[in-house]
Amino acid sequence: MSKCIAFDMKSAFDAWDHMKLETVENYGGRAYGHYLHTWDDGERILARCKNCGGYILIQSSEFHGMEDDDYYGDYFPVDSPEEADELNRKYDGWEIETEFPDRYLMTQNLCVIYWSK
Numbered sequence: 001m002s003k004c005i006a007f008d009m010k011s012a013f014d015a016w017d018h019m020k021l022e023t024v025e026n027y028g029g030r031a032y033g034h035y036l037h038t039w040d041d042g043e044r045i046l047a048r049c050k051n052c053g054g055y056i057l058i059q060s061s062e063f064h065g066m067e068d069d070d071y072y073g074d075y076f077p078v079d080s081p082e083e084a085d086e087l088n089r090k091y092d093g094w095e096i097e098t099e100f101p102d103r104y105l106m107t108q109n110l111c112v113i114y115w116s117k
Contacts, residue, residue: 003077004054007103012113015105021047021056024081027088034092039063039072042093046084057084059093074116075105 006015024046027036036044042061049056057076062069074097078084087096103117 001080002054003079004049004056005052006049006054006056006105007077012105012115016107016113018049018051019056019075020050021058022050024048024055025084032089036088036093037061038093038097044088046078046081055080055084057087059096061093071107071109073107073110075107076100077102077104 004019006018009015009018027044027046029035029037029041029043036042037059039061040063042059044057044059047056047058048054055078057078059074059076061072061074063072076087076096078087087100090096091099097116100116103115105113106116107113
């Protein structure tokens with residue numbers, strides 16, 4: 001298989017519009033001795049794009065604020081379920097955000113959408 005073609009698009013908004021996702025596997029919030037999210041709550045799932053069949057590893061995180069909560073989503077391109085599992089083993093929530101070598105899509109409260117690099 002391969003990664004979703006959205007990650008080859010110039011515009012983060014076009015990439016976001018392209019991704020119509022279905023869950024392949026839910027990894028939950030903790031695995032391999034570390035959290036699979038940043039902040040207070042979250043999880044990782046492996047999704048597949050209904051438009052192109054490509055894979056995406058999604059990390060969602062929730063920050064519990066004093067008055068409002070903030071929600072963050074990171075969408076990482078992966079070539080296979082095996083690569084997604086390898087990333088889950090290797091990186092906790094913060095590490096994948098800071099050490100992932102390729103560009104990935106980021107969202108904040110599902111209204112701010114931008115590329116990581």
